[in-house]
Structures are given as C-alpha cells and as structure tokens.
Amino acid sequence: MSKVCAIFGGSRGIGQAVAQLLAQKGYCLAVIARNLDRAQATVDRLGAGHLALSCDITKEEAIQKTFKEIENKLGHISYLVNAAGINRDGLLLRTKSEDMISQLHTNLLGTMLTCKIAVKSMIQHQGGAIVNVGSIVGLKGGAGQSAYSASKAGLVGFSRSFAKEVARKNIQVNMVAPGFIHTDMTAHLKEEELKKTIPLGRFGQPQEVAQSIAFLLETPYVTGLVLVVDGGLQLLI
Numbered sequence: 001m002s003k004v005c006a007i008f009g010g011s012r013g014i015g016q017a018v019a020q021l022l023a024q025k026g027y028c029l030a031v032i033a034r035n036l037d038r039a040q041a042t043v044d045r046l047g048a049g050h051l052a053l054s055c056d057i058t059k060e061e062a063i064q065k066t067f068k069e070i071e072n073k074l075g076h077i078s079y080l081v082n083a084a085g086i087n088r089d090g091l092l093l094r095t096k097s098e099d100m101i102s103q104l105h106t107n108l109l110g111t112m113l114t115c116k117i118a119v120k121s122m123i124q125h126q127g128g129a130i131v132n133v134g135s136i137v138g139l140k141g142g143a144g145q146s147a148y149s150a151s152k153a154g155l156v157g158f159s160r161s162f163a164k165e166v167a168r169k170n171i172q173v174n175m176v177a178p179g180f181i182h183t184d185m186t187a188h189l190k191e192e193e194l195k196k197t198i199p200l201g202r203f204g205q206p207q208e209v210a211q212s213i214a215f216l217l218e219t220p221y222v223t224g225l226v227l228v229v230d231g232g233l234q235l236l237i
Helices: 013-024 036-044 060-074 097-124 146-169 191-197 206-218
Strands: 004-008 028-033 051-054 079-082 128-133 171-178 226-229
Touching (some): 004 013, 013 206, 028 036, 028 060, 036 051, 060 097, 097 146, 097 171, 171 206
Parallel strands (some): 004 028, 004 079, 028 051
16 A cells, blocks of 8 residues: 555644654655645655645635545545644634534545545555544544534544444554644643643643554554544543
C-alpha cells in the first residue's frame, strides 16, 4: 500500500502534529487547510516531497478538485486524516443559526464528504485507513457547546456506520476523541482550574493525539473504534 496521506486541517494543532509525525515515519503528505499560506508553512518544515493545498471542505466540488490534484502530484491516496474543525461556543439560546450551521458543515458534513471521495480512490487500490478527529464532548456533552457537541457526536455515528460499509473493501475507519489538548481552540480556557478535573492532572499535547492517530492508521485489524485520548477525563464527567 502506498503511504500517501491527506490531512485536512493539517496546518495547525492536532493536524499539524499528525503531519510532523507521519513525515518522520516516511509518509508522503498532502497538508490541506483553508489558508494556503499556513498549509505551505507547515509543509516547508516537513522537508521535500510534500504538498500544501487550500480547500473549503464544506464544498464537494472543492474537495473533488483537491483529491484530483493530490493524485496527480503524489499518487493514489491510501490514508486520510480529518482534523479540520471549528467551534463557536455559547449557550444554545444565544447561538445564531448560522453558527450552528457552520459547525455542522465543517465538523460533520465536511468529514463525510472527504471520506466519500477518498474511499473511491481507496477501493480502486489495496484499501486504506481513515481517522476522524472528534471530541470528548461529542460523547459526554458540554454546557455551552451544544452545536459543537452535536457535530462531534454525529462523527461517532458516521464513523462507525461508514466503517461497516467499507470494511469488505479493506478500508478501516476509526476516530479519536480528544479531551483538553493544547491548541488554539483551548487557549482561552482556564487551564489551572480545568486540569484539576483531569485524572492525569494536565492538558494533553497535540503530539500525543498524533501518536494515537498514527496507531489507528497503522493497525490493520481495528475498525469502527472511538479511541478516547483525554487523560482520564471521561472517568469523571
């Protein structure tokens, strides 16, 4: 199987950490983000042989164009990581409908579309592996995160269902559900207070989630799994 991997949301946070780890492991990477300059900056740090692309994952035609460019320049895609995501925290009664829609489109629909298109290439070859990045709040819920939680909970049902659909084609679909991880998305949180609620006593690092994602990409007899990476947070909430 070729080691070409497309990483959506690969220019920062968990996605960037995945790109750095997989590059060290010898993968050929397409780092995809809405902002091309950020994607290119990440690729520049990875060394030669990788590709930076810009894509709006809420638009199916844009995703199709992106995958065609990856295949033309890097070869057929065997691995896919969906790490793109946005959050617009706020109580539901104060949340604008457009903010609900944007989170569902990016976090859920965008992942569904990238999976749909990527699998068409994987089926034609020797199979592949997909990892979708969710969140612990998609399993446990979070006050002030109703729309975000809904989008990430939707990923659980989607990932497990899609895993059943494509298993006979030798394609694995798994998911990670991180807890509090040091990224731009958690930079505004009160870490000193929150880490008291985490059994391991600290926020996680993007590199630690990346290790879990690499494990799922490279373990051939695991599919339909939701791997929680949260320092034990799920034990208490």
